[in-house]
Amino acid sequence: MLGRALARQLSRPEGVLGRIVARLMNRFNRDMSRMAIAAMEVARGDDVLEIGFGGGASLDPLLVAAGTGKVTGLDLSETMVLRAQRRFAWAVREGRLQVRLGQVEHLPFAGESFDRVLTSNTIYFWADARRALAEIFRVLRPCGRLSLAFSPRSVLERGRLHPPGFILRDEAEVLQLAKGAGFVVGRVDRHEHPARGFVIIAADKPGRAG
Ligand SMILES: C[S@@+](CC[C@H](N)C(=O)[O-])C[C@H]1O[C@@H](n2cnc3c(N)ncnc32)[C@H](O)[C@@H]1O
Secondary structure, three states: OOOOOHHHHHHHHHHHHHHHHHHHHHHHOOOHHHHHHHHHOOOOOOOOOEEEEOOOOEEEEEEEHHHOOOOOEEEEOHHHHHHHHOHHHHHHHOEEEEEOEEEOOOOOOOOOEEEEEEEEHHHOOOHHHHHHHHHHHHEEEEEEEEEEEEHHHHHHHHHHHHHHOOOOOOHHHHHHHHHHHOOEEEEEEEEEEOOOOEEEEEEOOOOHHH
């Protein structure tokens, strides 16, 4: 079982230890990140939001995929926000990337601001998942897509990663929550592995009727 201090860092990496954890997350979550971005099917010119970018490994490929579109990163951790602002100073300067402090339950964006939303390994920290998904639904444009990546309860309970304080959810529950928020689930990708398995749910906001 992971120690409480490390679990706290994963939920909100802060300070020197937070920066070390950020590097570890970038390495450990590489495959999940790659598959979650592929499931988004970002087109050049899309405006993309990543919620809980942590170490920021996904921001680079998102900037490439979005081309002339804008990428926005939002995270609860001031340390991660400052780190990303430094690391991607060139993209911030060029107006291609905005990095903001905030939380998924109260997204500081107008409705219908984004074509794509990515969030990976953050659902464990959503005390109010209904509200979080309603917020994501609100900021997505019609026909926009959410790519939500996480390790399900079965994996986290079985594997070495059994972090105290994490809210564990199984795939069926997350699918239900996404549908309840109004999403239409398009595809579900599964990476089967006893200790490091994960699920990626691609959920679409319907277009305007008529
Ligand atoms: C375990 S890390 C995952 C980082 C990255 N997405 C990855 O998969 O490697 C979780 C990140 O989400 C952020 N976070 C946690 N709860 C959040 C919330 N309610 N709203 C926004 N960000 C949150 C944390 O600060 C942290 O940077």
